[in-house]
Amino acid sequence: MNQGRSTFLTVMLYIGLTFLYVPMILLVIYSFNYSKLVPVWGGWSTRWYKVLFESPEVWEAVRLSLQIALVNATVATMLGTFAGLAMVRFGRFRGRTLFGGMLVAPLVMPEVITGLSLLVFFISLKELFGWPAERGFTTITIAHITFSLAYVAVIIQARLTGIGETLEEAAADLGAKPFKVMTSITLPRLAPGMLSGWLLAFTLSLDDLVIASFVTGPGANTLPILIFSRIRLGLRPDINALATIIILFVAVLVAIAAYIMFRQHKRELLDQQMALSGGD
Amino acid sequence: MVNQSSVRSLVNKPALNTDKPLLQIRNVTKKFGEFVAVNNVDLNIYAGELFCLLGGSGCGKSTLLRMLAGFETPSSGQILIDGKDMSGVPPYQRPTNMMFQNYALFPHMSVERNIAFGLEQDGIHKSEIKDRTHNMLRLVELQGYEKRRPNQLSGGQRQRVALARALVKEPKLLLLDEPLGALDKKLREHTQFELMNIQEKVGVTFVVVTHDQEEAMVLATRIAVMDKGQFIQIGSPTEIYEYPENRFVANFIGSANIFEGTILENNNNSLKIATELGEITLEQSSALGVGASVFLGVRPEKISISKDPSASTDGYTTSGVVEDIGYLGNTSRYKIRLDQGTLVDVTAQNHLRPQNRTHAFSWEEKVTLRWDASNIMLLKK
Missing domain, CATH: 1.20.5 (Single alpha-helices involved in coiled-coils or other helix-helix interfaces)
Structure with missing residues (x-):
């Protein structure tokens, strides 16, 4: 049985x-297809990779997407960490429950609504203050930060709850002032959480099509926007090549992460052995 | 409420200066919402003491300790250390250090850096930090472990790192929260003595929180028994064990046979009390009047048990049958059903090796119990 x-x-x-x-x-295989028509097999070739590398707008989109993702991940991690700290460590303050609820709202809000509301917001800002003059990098980045920071805050809250307050109390007891406790105990303990928050914010930003489409302006195409607009004109082999490169990129990242985790696990086992054999 | 007379017994010890208490807890109360965790406690602790706060979980002992460290603020009352009022003084400015329940070692720092952390906060010169850290490592016998991280250490070693880290700043008062709670039994017994030796060597005043009465008895110069946020009794281990003031303490520390009684006569220094075991006369004074109900306690090891009914008639004698036997090796615990129906616990040393490989007494055997009136403890409710 x-x-x-x-x-x-x-x-x-x-x-x-x-x-x-x-x-x-299938996608990877078809990216090496010589034929211009995706479903028709025309023999192996790297022709579409060449086309891809010679197409400036694709590289422009990659650059824009990476820039937005980097700025977004960094700012969202900072703000999300502060929000998480406020929720878990500052005790009860006025409006804590409301703040906590509002913090997670973007997680459940439909993307179209978020995108639409941000678009309206940016238009009214322009009416009132003349800024942002045109939509593109700035607006997409701000939009991405608004929802990414919610994810980061959730991760940080969970991690903070998990590590508890005792270590911080121990540091304070040994004479460390609050700022020193933060930099020498809380932040180092929080670093893995902040790293996963950063990576998640980075991926969310690279991934996003809906919200970016709402708040982007003429000429500012992120990679997802570019791919989607090209697909609407029919399947194109050079997009397959681009997707293959992205898959390869992600696969390498995952492999590195797995290796780091494996090493960490091994180190923990060694530590345990050391504790047992060197124990009294 | 709490008898401060017990402090008197300490005056004889030359090390203690009882004129100037190191720690004064004055009418301290701590409420969490409606719940009163610590209820109006009052206590002086003197330099050089190893003081134990003993009580079950939720009795308020840890809350009291956290108030001393500065992690909790009293709802009312005052805490003075060395004469200085501690209200509004944050943990990082108090002359106290704490050894946490699960040690709270910083996992991302080496043993050396854990111990040096406190000194680094005070801006002490690097070479002095190194010296003092090294001295601490020697004191707790952990030389050679400087570069290890906490999770590369055994439980006992971690405990010693935690102690070294808490002692390195030479605090006036060291607070220890269940210092031996995470160790297994054998190691705990060994470490109890080590802890006492270290305390004597460094001369720092210790306040230990524990739920383990044996640990408190071994370690402490004085014990405060706590229940429901209040001190039930404060005294030396002997006082607490041999002269408990009430039923709770008698039952919480060790075990006791407790009988209900009513005072029949109260002449100076002589009490006649009616109990289920008959009339008992105690040679002690009491403020209680005739007709007051009291409890009488007798420790199981203070009752002698024998098969011979005709032995001396000193003290109180009664007879019964063995109902249950708990054999512990060095001692045995018996449950004896007295002739008039009461069940009594008796502990006896097994100081003779039984030649026929059987127990000294057997079930249903008729035995005689005897105890001296001076062993009877008069208990309040």
């Missing part, structure tokens, strides 16, 4: 993996 269950699970696992990865594998 045990044997039967494991066979069933194995089959389910392969079905799941197939659903996840066959489309991507």
